[in-house]
Amino acid sequence: MLGSNQERQKVRKNTPVRMKDIAQDLGLSTVTISKVLRGHSDIGDETRKRVLKRMEELHYQPNFAARALITGRSWTVGLVVPDLIHPFYAQIAKAISAEIRGQGYSLIITSSEEDPELERQEIEQLLARRVDVLVIASAQWTVESFRRIEEQRTPYILIDRQFAGLPANFVGVDDEAVGLMGTNHLIEQGCRRIAHIRGPQTSTALGRLEGYKRALAAQGVVPRPELILPIGLSGDDCGEPGGYEATRKLLQTTPQPDGIFCYNDPVAMGAMRAILDAGLRIPEDVAVVGCGNLHYSNFLRVALTSIDQQSAEIGKQAALLALSLVNAKETVRPSVKLLSPELIVRASTLRSKAARPQGKTKRTGQSEAKRTARR
Amino acid sequence: MLGSNQERQKVRKNTPVRMKDIAQDLGLSTVTISKVLRGHSDIGDETRKRVLKRMEELHYQPNFAARALITGRSWTVGLVVPDLIHPFYAQIAKAISAEIRGQGYSLIITSSEEDPELERQEIEQLLARRVDVLVIASAQWTVESFRRIEEQRTPYILIDRQFAGLPANFVGVDDEAVGLMGTNHLIEQGCRRIAHIRGPQTSTALGRLEGYKRALAAQGVVPRPELILPIGLSGDDCGEPGGYEATRKLLQTTPQPDGIFCYNDPVAMGAMRAILDAGLRIPEDVAVVGCGNLHYSNFLRVALTSIDQQSAEIGKQAALLALSLVNAKETVRPSVKLLSPELIVRASTLRSKAARPQGKTKRTGQSEAKRTARR
DNA sequence: TGTGTCTAAGTTATCGTTTACTTTATGCGA
DNA sequence: TCGCATAAAGTAAACGATAACTTAGACACA
Numbered sequence: 160m161l162g163s164n165q166e167r168q169k170v171r172k173n174t175p176v177r178m179k180d181i182a183q184d185l186g187l188s189t190v191t192i193s194k195v196l197r198g199h200s201d202i203g204d205e206t207r208k209r210v211l212k213r214m215e216e217l218h219y220q221p222n223f224a225a226r227a228l229i230t231g232r233s234w235t236v237g238l239v240v241p242d243l244i245h246p247f248y249a250q251i252a253k254a255i256s257a258e259i260r261g262q263g264y265s266l267i268i269t270s271s272e273e274d275p276e277l278e279r280q281e282i283e284q285l286l287a288r289r290v291d292v293l294v295i296a297s298a299q300w301t302v303e304s305f306r307r308i309e310e311q312r313t314p315y316i317l318i319d320r321q322f323a324g325l326p327a328n329f330v331g332v333d334d335e336a337v338g339l340m341g342t343n344h345l346i347e348q349g350c351r352r353i354a355h356i357r358g359p360q361t362s363t364a365l366g367r368l369e370g371y372k373r374a375l376a377a378q379g380v381v382p383r384p385e386l387i388l389p390i391g392l393s394g395d396d397c398g399e400p401g402g403y404e405a406t407r408k409l410l411q412t413t414p415q416p417d418g419i420f421c422y423n424d425p426v427a428m429g430a431m432r433a434i435l436d437a438g439l440r441i442p443e444d445v446a447v448v449g450c451g452n453l454h455y456s457n458f459l460r461v462a463l464t465s466i467d468q469q470s471a472e473i474g475k476q477a478a479l480l481a482l483s484l485v486n487a488k489e490t491v492r493p494s495v496k497l498l499s500p501e502l503i504v505r506a507s508t509l510r511s512k513a514a515r516p517q518g519k520t521k522r523t524g525q526s527e528a529k530r531t532a533r534r
Numbered sequence: 535m536l537g538s539n540q541e542r543q544k545v546r547k548n549t550p551v552r553m554k555d556i557a558q559d560l561g562l563s564t565v566t567i568s569k570v571l572r573g574h575s576d577i578g579d580e581t582r583k584r585v586l587k588r589m590e591e592l593h594y595q596p597n598f599a600a601r602a603l604i605t606g607r608s609w610t611v612g613l614v615v616p617d618l619i620h621p622f623y624a625q626i627a628k629a630i631s632a633e634i635r636g637q638g639y640s641l642i643i644t645s646s647e648e649d650p651e652l653e654r655q656e657i658e659q660l661l662a663r664r665v666d667v668l669v670i671a672s673a674q675w676t677v678e679s680f681r682r683i684e685e686q687r688t689p690y691i692l693i694d695r696q697f698a699g700l701p702a703n704f705v706g707v708d709d710e711a712v713g714l715m716g717t718n719h720l721i722e723q724g725c726r727r728i729a730h731i732r733g734p735q736t737s738t739a740l741g742r743l744e745g746y747k748r749a750l751a752a753q754g755v756v757p758r759p760e761l762i763l764p765i766g767l768s769g770d771d772c773g774e775p776g777g778y779e780a781t782r783k784l785l786q787t788t789p790q791p792d793g794i795f796c797y798n799d800p801v802a803m804g805a806m807r808a809i810l811d812a813g814l815r816i817p818e819d820v821a822v823v824g825c826g827n828l829h830y831s832n833f834l835r836v837a838l839t840s841i842d843q844q845s846a847e848i849g850k851q852a853a854l855l856a857l858s859l860v861n862a863k864e865t866v867r868p869s870v871k872l873l874s875p876e877l878i879v880r881a882s883t884l885r886s887k888a889a890r891p892q893g894k895t896k897r898t899g900q901s902e903a904k905r906t907a908r909r
Numbered sequence: 910t911g912t913g914t915c916t917a918a919g920t921t922a923t924c925g926t927t928t929a930c931t932t933t934a935t936g937c938g939a
Numbered sequence: 940t941c942g943c944a945t946a947a948a949g950t951a952a953a954c955g956a957t958a959a960c961t962t963a964g965a966c967a968c969a
Contacts, residue, residue: 187949203948
């Protein structure tokens with residue numbers, strides 16, 4: 160049984176099995192083997208069985224490089240995120256990976272570290288590798304590098320961050336709805352002077368700001384400029400420390416704000432620290448809402464009310480769209496998927512038993528903590 | 535200037551530039567182009583310049599598939615982790631990615647979801663793609679699937695989790711030192727009855743358990759079985775909830791433990807919740823030490839003392855080892871890198887001002903919070 | 910002037926598949 | 940028995956790069 164196999168090994172030592180080897184073993188041509196592998200119909204039943212059997216025996220694995228060379232498809236999806244460590248992007252990566260796995264695709268992940276120039280290089284690398292489709296949460300300020308992708312005819316999908324005037328595939332949460340939801344919740348909880356700590360000049364931050372303004376406008380309130388503070392833009396001081404600093408300033412205004420809608424959870428954590436340091440209570444004196452619903456929000460000094468951004472769903476939708484794009488014969492026109500955010504109410508805004516959350520919201524207990532990873 | 539380029543485009547529409555195109559443009563052979571690209575010395579200065587100029591103009595990008603086919607190298611590193619969302623593995627992925635980027639390598643990341651069978655499939659996929667080297671934080675119980683990798687002659691590196699009796703490349707923290715360090719710290723803080731909530735049957739959990747026992751033994755204390763509790767093994771209840779349950783049981787023993795060394799941070803978070811729920815104080819009644827130093831440990835209800843596992847350093851070392859393996863001519867004998875853990879003292883163990891941390895430890899303020907990611 | 914060395918190229922074969930045709934064998938109806 | 944459709948294979952030529960030789964010319968030196 161192993162006769163011909165042993166022969167092969169005499170000739171080629173420690174080299175992966177090729178179609179040619181199986182073909183010679185069975186007295187067939189490589190084309191026949193190739194056809195069996197891809198399920199062509201013009202192969203006899205018996206031949207097919209013999210080939211499949213031999214493939215199993217020899218642990219045959221097709222050579223992706225050879226296949227990619229001739230078909231022009233690499234069976235690879237490229238993902239570019241600003242920061243792999245951020246749970247939001249990690250979730251997305253995981254969801255994409257899970258979704259495409261079954262279709263024979265693998266995921267090449269790169270991190271741009273929020274650096275537009277590095278991101279451009281990474282995209283070039285992925286294009287050189289001829290990934291079949293790109294998924295990008297971009298840190299760019301301009302649309303220039305997307306033009307390059309279009310030149311190469313590689314389909315791409317933007318996630319999370321959108322670009323005005325760029326008709327591209329997009330999957331992300333509706334950021335204006337996020338801003339509306341967070342601010343409205345504070346209003347419902349009885350907050351009168353609601354501040355906003357806003358993020359950088361990205362579509363996400365701008366959208367949330369817009370939502371914040373609209374929520375106030377709906378109450379007939381004109382947003383006061385001194386209650387809208389930005390956090391720093393440089394890589395390091397824009398999270399918790401940025402929230403801390405901004406909140407310190409906010410607390411110096413008179414009258415003090417009694418609610419803060421924060422651009423994201425780290426900022427909210429900084430805000431809460433500043434509030435507690437100032438000897439104030441959360442949520443009695445100042446209520447705080449974050450965005451992102453990081454899975455440890457439940458275990459903070461004060462459990463943080465936050466707006467969930469559906470990271471897993473973003474990943475899944477992006478993956479499905481990606482698969483449809485690689486299978487499309489013609490270039491299809493860009494599709495935009497806006498997902499609805501979800502409010503998760505916790506202690507940082509729950510001012511009274513009377514004020515129950517309403518509308519599309521969700522109370523939470525320990526259940527979310529379940530998927531806390533182990534090691 | 536663009537004459538020949540336009541000609542080319544007449545013939546080949548929307549196809550990436552090849553060496554052949556540049557060669558024809560310049561009246562050279564493809565081999566010359568190839569040599570220029572790889573910096574061969576047998577190319578004239580002027581020719582080299584002309585070629586490089588044209589490459590720039592045409593945005594030439596070498597075809598990885600073709601290159602991989604003939605060289606047998608894919609310029610790709612495969613990474614398999616149990617859970618991408620876990621910051622520990624995300625950190626490692628990020629560090630590896632950063633380290634190999636400069637050498638022209640890309641990273642294919644897959645998650646096994648702690649499922650040995652899925653992990654095996656992922657490894658097969660990566661082998662089929664002919665990754666040049668594999669980095670694996672394995673969820674296996676047996677060494678079987680590593681044999682498959684060895685058959686294929688693909689070098690591989692285990693990280694984080696080791697396998698007894700398997701002589702393989704390994705990079706990870708010294709888990710016995712982790713156990714020693716955590717337990718010794720509790721002893722120094724004056725704890726007398728120190729419990730341990732242990733993890734599953736992995737090398738990491740067993741090593742930490744061993745360190746815990748040795749630290750007690752060094753004090754002449756015999757570890758009491760009722761103070762060593764395991765957390766559940768199934769995917770979901772092993773983190774925070776597992777720590778909570780285990781701690782509830784521990785608090786029912788008399789006399790109560792006054793210090794708990796926890797397998798990881800989520801478990802420690804569960805432990806702290808149970809302690810607070812029981813109306814006890816941290817650290818006055820019960821001190822708690824975690825492992826992992828998740829970057830939000832600082833913002834918990836009680837800031838958690840934790841043992842840092844050097845995830846970034848593990849990633850970096852693994853990457854360097856990986857690069858050396860792919861460049862090695864012969865198979866080299868396995869190398870094992872054990873990194874030293876680092877104790878980060880926070881409120882959950884700081885019982886008195888008098889009891890200052892000593893030895894290789896580190897007090898911490900806000901500085902760590904710096905890299906909190908934004909979105 | 911012939912030999913040898915060096916430089917700067919070019920030739921040819923090859924990597925492992927797939928694609929687009931061809932060929933061969935078989936059966937069946939007229 | 941011929942012709943023709945159909946089934947089940949096989950042939951040859953790519954795909955884009957690289958490895959291992961080979962060649963052409965310039966130059967030096969005996």
